[in-house]
Amino acid sequence: MKNQEKELEINAEELEKHLGLLASYLSLLKEIPIADDKRWILEAIEKEIELFSHALLHKDISEELLLERPIKVTALAKDVVKHLSRDAARKGVFLELKAEEGVSPAIGYPVAVRQALTNAIENAVKRSEEGELVSVIIAQVENRVKLEVRENLGDSSFVLFLPIVPQGRRLLLDVLKEEIRRRKDNSGLGAILVSLENYFEIRNLYGDKRVSKYTRKIEEQIRKVLRKDDEVISDGEGKFLILLGSVPDESTLDRVATRIQRVMDKIEEDVNSVFKRSFMLFTDLKELTPESLLNSLEENLE
DSSP states (O other): OHHHHHHHHHHHHHHHHHHHHHHHHHHHHHTSOOOGGGHHHHHHHHHHHHHHHHHHHTTOOOGGGGSOEEEOHHHHHHHHHHHHHHHHHHTTOEEEEEEOTTOOOEEEOHHHHHHHHHHHHHHHHHHOOTTOEEEEEEEEETTEEEEEEEETTSSEEEEEEEEBOOSTHHHHHHHHHHHHHHTTTSSOEEEEEEEETTHHHHHHHHOHHHHHHHHHHHHHHHHHTSOTTOEEEEOSSSEEEEEOSSOOOHHHHHHHHHHHHHHHHHHHHHSOOOEEEEEEEEOOOTTOOHHHHHHHHHHTOO
């Protein structure tokens, strides 16, 4: 135990030293003339320094602070746009969000991405005249999520590419990890797992392109019967994880699962597909891990 404490102390000292150097470099960078639309880079770095410094002051050298996390880019951007809309309206500038449907979660530092987007929008609004439009655009380009800010339908004043979360089981585990962390103080989580059992058979028969289009269609059909705050995540390999936004009771979970079952039944009529599903209400998240949650759902597929 003493060795662990000593190691933590050394790590804290090393981190503090590096943060000091980074802060010094940042001060030097601020002296260099830089275009307004690029200042978000410095501000994002500054925000990260604040985040890690806060951890040091509170003796909380959490590994999670040093790791990138899955980001729901559309949800993050929607929140930022909502927060800044009032200030934009005061100046007579229109602020809009245009996001493709079904954009995959991306990997990044949520605090830095949020701050960078906030700075970019604020700068764009400052440069805009009354009656002009500032657009926040989100699209998925192959294996990356593109986040950009455009002023009055002109060229982009801010562009950020984030790699999407890897597909497969790791994707679902990463999403569940973030969801459990976010809901730690909440009273539960309702989850539904839909599995296209013959996914690989269909892929071998029709090829990657067609099966990808097919799974996107399934995801869209599931999304149509969900409530506004529910979410569906496709792992890209035939599994669809549905997370209920609010904390449901058993009857609510059952109703949502029934609606999803109807979707599955209809798709099975159109295409030779075999589906299984499971739905569970997890009430104690303190001892729950992403692996145990996903294992429980998989074991109960029927």
